[in-house]
Amino acid sequence: MNLEILEEKIGNYIKEKASSRDEITLTCDRESILPLCRILKEDEALSFDFLSDCCGLDMSPETPRFMVVYNLYSIKYKHRLRIKVPLEEADPVIDSVIPVWQAANWLERECFDMLGIRFTDHPDLRRIILPAKFDGHPLRKDFPLEGM
Amino acid sequence: MTEESITLNLGPHHPSTHGVLRVQLELDGEIVVDAQPDVGFLHRGLEKLSEHRTYQQILVLTDRLDYLAAMSNNFGYVLAVEKLLEIEVPKRAQYIRVALVELQRIASHLFWLGTHAHDLGAMTPLFYMLREREDIMDIFDGISGARLTPSFMRFGGLAADADPDFVKKTKKLLDGFSGKVDDYERLLTENPMWKSRTQGVGMMSTEEALNTGISGPMIRATGLEWDLRKSNPYSSYEDFDFEIPTGIRGDVYDCYRVRVKEMRESARIVSQAIDGLPENDGSPIKAKVVKFPEGEVYHSIESPRGELGFYIVSAGGKSPFRLRVRPPSFVNLQGLNKMVKGRLLSDAVAIIGMIDIVLAEVDR
Numbered sequence: 001m002n003l004e005i006l007e008e009k010i011g012n013y014i015k016e017k018a019s020s021r022d023e024i025t026l027t028c029d030r031e032s033i034l035p036l037c038r039i040l041k042e043d044e045a046l047s048f049d050f051l052s053d054c055c056g057l058d059m060s061p062e063t064p065r066f067m068v069v070y071n072l073y074s075i076k077y078k079h080r081l082r083i084k085v086p087l088e089e090a091d092p093v094i095d096s097v098i099p100v101w102q103a104a105n106w107l108e109r110e111c112f113d114m115l116g117i118r119f120t121d122h123p124d125l126r127r128i129i130l131p132a133k134f135d136g137h138p139l140r141k142d143f144p145l146e147g148m
Numbered sequence: 149m150t151e152e153s154i155t156l157n158l159g160p161h162h163p164s165t166h167g168v169l170r171v172q173l174e175l176d177g178e179i180v181v182d183a184q185p186d187v188g189f190l191h192r193g194l195e196k197l198s199e200h201r202t203y204q205q206i207l208v209l210t211d212r213l214d215y216l217a218a219m220s221n222n223f224g225y226v227l228a229v230e231k232l233l234e235i236e237v238p239k240r241a242q243y244i245r246v247a248l249v250e251l252q253r254i255a256s257h258l259f260w261l262g263t264h265a266h267d268l269g270a271m272t273p274l275f276y277m278l279r280e281r282e283d284i285m286d287i288f289d290g291i292s293g294a295r296l297t298p299s300f301m302r303f304g305g306l307a308a309d310a311d312p313d314f315v316k317k318t319k320k321l322l323d324g325f326s327g328k329v330d331d332y333e334r335l336l337t338e339n340p341m342w343k344s345r346t347q348g349v350g351m352m353s354t355e356e357a358l359n360t361g362i363s364g365p366m367i368r369a370t371g372l373e374w375d376l377r378k379s380n381p382y383s384s385y386e387d388f389d390f391e392i393p394t395g396i397r398g399d400v401y402d403c404y405r406v407r408v409k410e411m412r413e414s415a416r417i418v419s420q421a422i423d424g425l426p427e428n429d430g431s432p433i434k435a436k437v438v439k440f441p442e443g444e445v446y447h448s449i450e451s452p453r454g455e456l457g458f459y460i461v462s463a464g465g466k467s468p469f470r471l472r473v474r475p476p477s478f479v480n481l482q483g484l485n486k487m488v489k490g491r492l493l494s495d496a497v498a499i500i501g502m503i504d505i506v507l508a509e510v511d512r
Contacts, residue, residue, distance in 0.1 A: 020443055021231055021232075021234065021443065021445055023444075023445065023446065025444070049358055049359075050358055050361070050363075051361055052361075052446075052448065052455060052457055052474055053446070053457055053459060053472065053474040055459065055472045057461060057469075057470050058470075069459070069472075071446050071457065071459060071474070075358065075372070075374055075379075078379045078380055080446070082444075082446065101359060101361065102359045102360045102361070102482075103359065103360055103361025103479060103482065105482060106478065106479065106481075106482045107361075107479070110478075114195070128187065128188065129187065129188040129191045129511060129512075130188060130191065131188070138193060138196050139195060139196055139470075143196075145196065145197070145200050
């Protein structure tokens with residue numbers, strides 16, 4: 001995996017790129033997540049057919065506060081890529097990537113459960129780990145360790 | 149006669165759900181119309197807790213993720229932290245680690261096979277498998293002082309070097325192991341009852357499984373030759389000669405064959421690691437750790453259940469800013485609904501068994 005191929009294929013979506021410890025991290029806008037993921041999966045030279053993980057970060061006190069992180073893997077090329085999408089505190093909403101990878105279903109539900117990030121067009125956006133009536137989102141930095 | 153379906157609650161306390169898994173089954177007679185897994189009963193807030201504990205303390209928490217493969221969890225975690233630290237692990241420590249996690253894979257698969265067979269009405273195999281697993285637990289006890297929760301790995305190496313007793317016990321186990329796996333197979337592989345309960349049950353295509361995020365023996369059972377130990381080798385796995393067993397149809401039977409073959413392959417790896425163990429030249433078994441730098445890393449290993457990943461975001465402090473566990477059991481369990489739909493209720497038990505979930509890891 002090298003940055004030139006990524007630049008050529010998806011350069012117009014990339015806002016920031018970083019490379020350290022043999023890992024490439026790209027940052028993009030939330031509007032571009034679905035078209036970007038489609039290209040990443042379907043393009044022959046990229047072929048990211050496996051969504052390893054999708055999770056959220058609370059970056060506070062930094063702004064924008066939230067970050068959704070996708071760790072991708074390609075069975076064909078055995079390479080990895082990380083996509084990060086920053087989200088504003090006032091509107092933590094992003095498109096669901098289930099149309100691209102079904103694997104995102106439970107992962108996005110967990111992200112919603114733990115951080116309160118909402119995924120548009122998710123078919124079943126309910127809490128998954130915590131009880132339905134639970135108040136708050138524990139992985140937010142302002143949620144106390146000992147609970148509410 | 150009514151044509152209404154009934155709802156059956158399987159679990160959270162049911163022997164065949166292997167822990168606190170609850171599945172809400174919608175049944176039409178004996179046919180499953182819908183299956184909704186309900187998880188979270190064992191949630192301990194591990195990811196949240198990790199943000200308030202030092203890196204060293206978190207190692208102990210990882211034991212409690214997948215308690216049937218605690219060594220593998222230790223391993224995945226220390227590898228991720230080592231990637232963050234950018235430190236080199238002594239070759240001898242790498243080999244001992246490989247031997248330990250492969251023994252753990254055997255122990256985990258043994259426990260899986262015994263309980264899975266038990267679920268499907270074969271009571272005998274469990275006793276044989278627990279006998280061999282006990283030998284492995286004994287080896288762990290000898291080297292780390294604990295059977296189930298070893299916490300034996302350290303950043304840059306191991307808590308202690310392997311002693312001659314470890315090598316002796318492991319060799320003794322490996323000597324008779326192949327014959328013992330033959331014994332298990334004699335009980336099950338050609339057994340018509342076993343075949344009728346498992347063949348053609350829980351089938352999935354490679355493409356579908358991949359899209360659902362399924363990894364580990366389950367995806368290999370569908371015919372895909374993907375194993376992180378081979379595709380993205382870590383900790384000197386490239387030094388060892390081993391095969392990746394695969395299936396064809398991805399049913400419960402193929403999954404069984406894959407796991408049994410994996411036990412044989414793991415035994416081969418352990419014996420290569422023990423025979424090729426670099427001499428102890430008097431240098432410490434653990435590299436020095438000075439400071440945890442800023443940065444982010446994702447590292448995953450092939451745990452007995454699939455891709456076990458750790459994503460660590462560090463702001464340079466003593467604790468991670470965020471620690472995310474990519475749990476193979478959790479993601480694999482997503483496939484349950486698809487596999488169970490349209491099958492008999494008794495097949496649901498076989499399919500839950502095949503996924504080989506550990507709820508402590510699902511719920512974290």
